[in-house]
Structures are given as structure tokens and as C-alpha cells.
Amino acid sequence: MAYYTNHFATIFFLLFLSSFTINNTPCNAKLSSTYYDSTCPNALRTIRTTIRTAISRERRMAASLLRLHFHDCFVQGCDASILLDDSPSIVSEKNALPNKGSARGYEVIEAAKSKVEKLCPGVVSCADILTVAARDASEMVGGPSWSVKLGRRDSTTASLVLANTGALPSFKAPxxxxxxxxxxxxxxxxxxxxxxxxxxxxxxxxxxxxxxxxxxxxxxxxxxxxxxxxxxxxxxxxxxxxxxxxxxxxxxxxxxxxxxxxxxxxxxxxxxxxxxxxxxxxxxxxxxxxxxxxxxxxxxMVKMSEITPLLGDKGVIRKICSAIP
Incomplete structure (x- = not known):
């Protein structure tokens, strides 16, 4: 009798554990406005300071950061793929016709990333930094502010093809x-x-x-x-x-x-x-x-920033925004 009791107890425990695991797998991860509150509480303040400094030096940078975020989200989703440089495994979206010679602000995002990395190594994604930077840029020049949900991860790929073939609307489009x-x-x-x-x-x-x-x-x-x-x-x-x-x-x-x-x-x-x-x-x-x-x-902007983000165990947290770890 004890055998059956222990047997059923074991089955019950395994079912419970299975249910717990399923309900807490990374695939159920969601964006949250409090995502970094415990893991990197000063991240947003640090990003804001970097963005304010950059725009105070060059007012035009506000528009550039908004555009950079837009061009990222419309190609593969908001995954910081636009920030990747050419490498043996990457053909950079920076070379795409809508970006080459006109997309700007990469160094500002990289500067914010560097400062956040010193606070909380390997915690805050470049995709989130770019999203927050767009919000801060708007506010800096008299535009609206909004609550940003966080928790995006960075892509390990880029798509020059998508960036060149219609994912980004043309300036001549009807x-x-x-x-x-x-x-x-x-x-x-x-x-x-x-x-x-x-x-x-x-x-x-x-x-x-x-x-x-x-x-x-x-x-x-x-x-x-x-x-x-x-x-x-x-x-x-x-x-x-x-x-x-x-x-x-x-x-x-x-x-x-x-x-x-x-x-x-x-x-x-x-x-x-x-x-x-x-x-x-x-x-x-x-x-x-x-x-x-x-x-x-x-x-x-909130809707755009939530276009197919990488969540949970998808993607990575890059150490620098221009290269895959």
C-alpha cells in the first residue's frame, strides 16, 4: 500500500513540476515597463542622460534616433538588427539604400550601451536601448513621452535584402x-x-x-x-x-x-x-x-516598438551593439 501511495505521490509531483515548467518557460515572456527594476534599476536614467547630452550637442540627432528606431522595427522587428556591422556572418543593414549615408545615431546608442554595461553587464539589450532612446529623443525636443515596455533581446542576424526590398517604405511611395x-x-x-x-x-x-x-x-x-x-x-x-x-x-x-x-x-x-x-x-x-x-x-510609437520583438530565450544580449557576442 505504501508503494502505491508513494507511486501516486511521485506522479502528482511530476505533473505539478511539468505544469510549473510549462507556465514559466521563456516562450511566455512578455514585455514589461518594470523589466529592469530589479536587475538594472538605473538603466533608464543612464540612457536618458546619454540621449540628452547627444541632442544638446546636435539638435538634429533627435530626428535621427527616431528614424533609426523606425528603420530597425520595420526590418525583422524591433531587434537592433540595424545596429550590426558587417562581419563574416553578417551583411549589415547599414548598407541598404534607405540607410546608407543617411541613417545616423549609431554611436549614440553604442555610447548608452557602454555606460549601461558598466552598471549591469549583460543585462540590458541594444533593442531596448534603441526603443528608450526614441522616446527620450521625442521628449527632448518638445514631443510626447510614453511608457516603454521592455524585455526585448537582440538579434543574431540582419537582413540587407529586407531593408532593400520594400520592408522600409519608399520616399516616392503612393x-x-x-x-x-x-x-x-x-x-x-x-x-x-x-x-x-x-x-x-x-x-x-x-x-x-x-x-x-x-x-x-x-x-x-x-x-x-x-x-x-x-x-x-x-x-x-x-x-x-x-x-x-x-x-x-x-x-x-x-x-x-x-x-x-x-x-x-x-x-x-x-x-x-x-x-x-x-x-x-x-x-x-x-x-x-x-x-x-x-x-x-x-x-x-508604442505599437511600432512592439513589432515582433525577440523575447525569453530568443536572441541574445549583445555586449556591444555593432557585433554579435
């Missing part, structure tokens, strides 16, 4: 193509318009808007086009920079949407948001209500 691209990543048309509002800060290279300012089309203000030609000659100056918003180029506000209504969007993918299509009403709404724009931008 409206329906843009809507479809964002939908593929779980983002709505409203999310797309709100996120495009990040172009209220930052600059673009002449090569990206030359065709628009020289085509004399009906969708561009003639005076605006004429003024932009001064910094973008028709046959030279590809890398010359122009502010995406001439009026308040360093402040995160809703002037970007007012520009679109006046046909003063610098890129084709900007102006197409207000061109008689389905997003016209959203542009008008944001042009009149800066609080709604900032609220929707923050919500869209």
Missing part, C-alpha cells in the same frame, strides 16, 4: 502602398499619418526631393519649390540638407501637417498624405489639434 506597408506591420492608416509627423523635425537630402521641386506639378506650392531649389541644384549637391519643416525645424509640433495642407511637404511620401485621398481628414485633424497628434504619435 498612398495605398504606404498604407499597405504599415498594415503589414500591424499599424493603421492613422498610425502611419501620426508617425509621419516625426518629419516635423529633421532634414532630408537633396537627392530625395529634387524630382519633386523641379517637376512643377500641381501638388507643390510654387514659392516653396523655388525656395527649396536654392539648396538643391538640379545637377549637383545630392547630399545637401534641407529641413523637413521650414517653419519650426527643431521643435516637435504639428506644423508638418499645416505644411501639407499648403502643399509644402518636402518629400513625395509626405505630400501624398494630403492629396485627395483617405488620409486627408487625419491630416486636417492633426493640423488643428496638436494635442491629438501628440497623443496618437505616442500610441503609434
Amino acid at each position: 498612398l495605398e502602398s504606404l498604407i499597405s506597408s504599415f498594415k503589414d506591420h500591424g499599424l493603421s492608416a492613422r498610425d502611419m499619418v501620426a508617425l509621419s509627423g516625426a518629419h516635423t523635425i529633421g532634414q532630408a537630402q537633396c537627392s530625395l526631393f529634387r524630382d519633386r521641386i523641379y517637376n512643377n506639378g500641381s501638388d507643390i506650392h510654387s514659392g516653396f519649390a523655388s525656395m527649396r531649389r536654392r539648396r538643391c541644384p538640379i545637377n549637383e549637391g545630392n547630399n545637401n540638407l534641407a529641413a523637413l519643416d521650414l517653419v519650426t525645424p527643431n521643435s516637435f509640433d504639428n506644423n508638418y501637417f499645416k505644411n501639407l495642407i499648403q502643399k509644402k511637404g518636402l518629400l513625395e511620401s509626405d505630400q501624398v498624405l494630403f492629396s485627395g485621398g483617405s488620409t486627408d481628414s487625419i491630416v486636417k485633424e492633426y493640423s488643428k489639434n496638436p494635442y491629438k497628434f501628440k497623443s496618437d504619435f505616442a500610441a503609434a
Whole structure:
């Protein structure tokens, strides 16, 4: 009798242990706003200090960090793959056409990582640092802040092919193509318009808007086009920079949407948001209500930052952001 009692007790224990293991496997890991509270409590403060210092030195860096986060999340998800350099096993996304010569801020993320590593070695991922940096960059230039959920891990791969072949929306994309691209990543048309509002800060290279300012089309203000030609000659100056918003180029506000209504969007993918299509009403709404724009931008940034993150036992925690351990 004792044998059967012990036998059933053993089976019960094993079933309990199995249930406990299943319910606590890394595959059930979730992002959490308190993820580093016990393992690296000063991580977010350290990241913020690094980002503030970088933006105080160069205001444009705020836009660059927001763009870097966007270009990371749209290729393989928010996994810091964009930060990887070329190596025997990696073909870097930095070489992709949408990134090469224009994506910036890598050294800022690396600096934040270095400081966090000194506090808590091997704990905080580059993917999380990039996500937090985007939030801090927005706040630094007068944009909204939001609660960031953490716990992402870093990829061990990159995809130059994805970065080059449509994962990142083109600056010449028509409206329906843009809507479809964002939908593929779980983002709505409203999310797309709100996120495009990040172009209220930052600059673009002449090569990206030359065709628009020289085509004399009906969708561009003639005076605006004429003024932009001064910094973008028709046959030279590809890398010359122009502010995406001439009026308040360093402040995160809703002037970007007012520009679109006046046909003063610098890129084709900007102006197409207000061109008689389905997003016209959203542009008008944001042009009149800066609080709604900032609220929707923050919500869209949260959604974007949660595109297929690596969790639990997937991915790694890189020691430096540009290379796999």
C-alpha cells in the first residue's frame, strides 16, 4: 500500500513540476515597463542622460534616433538588427539604400550601451536601448513621452535584402502602398499619418526631393519649390540638407501637417498624405489639434516598438551593439 501511495505521490509531483515548467518557460515572456527594476534599476536614467547630452550637442540627432528606431522595427522587428556591422556572418543593414549615408545615431546608442554595461553587464539589450532612446529623443525636443515596455533581446542576424526590398517604405511611395506597408506591420492608416509627423523635425537630402521641386506639378506650392531649389541644384549637391519643416525645424509640433495642407511637404511620401485621398481628414485633424497628434504619435510609437520583438530565450544580449557576442 505504501508503494502505491508513494507511486501516486511521485506522479502528482511530476505533473505539478511539468505544469510549473510549462507556465514559466521563456516562450511566455512578455514585455514589461518594470523589466529592469530589479536587475538594472538605473538603466533608464543612464540612457536618458546619454540621449540628452547627444541632442544638446546636435539638435538634429533627435530626428535621427527616431528614424533609426523606425528603420530597425520595420526590418525583422524591433531587434537592433540595424545596429550590426558587417562581419563574416553578417551583411549589415547599414548598407541598404534607405540607410546608407543617411541613417545616423549609431554611436549614440553604442555610447548608452557602454555606460549601461558598466552598471549591469549583460543585462540590458541594444533593442531596448534603441526603443528608450526614441522616446527620450521625442521628449527632448518638445514631443510626447510614453511608457516603454521592455524585455526585448537582440538579434543574431540582419537582413540587407529586407531593408532593400520594400520592408522600409519608399520616399516616392503612393498612398495605398504606404498604407499597405504599415498594415503589414500591424499599424493603421492613422498610425502611419501620426508617425509621419516625426518629419516635423529633421532634414532630408537633396537627392530625395529634387524630382519633386523641379517637376512643377500641381501638388507643390510654387514659392516653396523655388525656395527649396536654392539648396538643391538640379545637377549637383545630392547630399545637401534641407529641413523637413521650414517653419519650426527643431521643435516637435504639428506644423508638418499645416505644411501639407499648403502643399509644402518636402518629400513625395509626405505630400501624398494630403492629396485627395483617405488620409486627408487625419491630416486636417492633426493640423488643428496638436494635442491629438501628440497623443496618437505616442500610441503609434508604442505599437511600432512592439513589432515582433525577440523575447525569453530568443536572441541574445549583445555586449556591444555593432557585433554579435
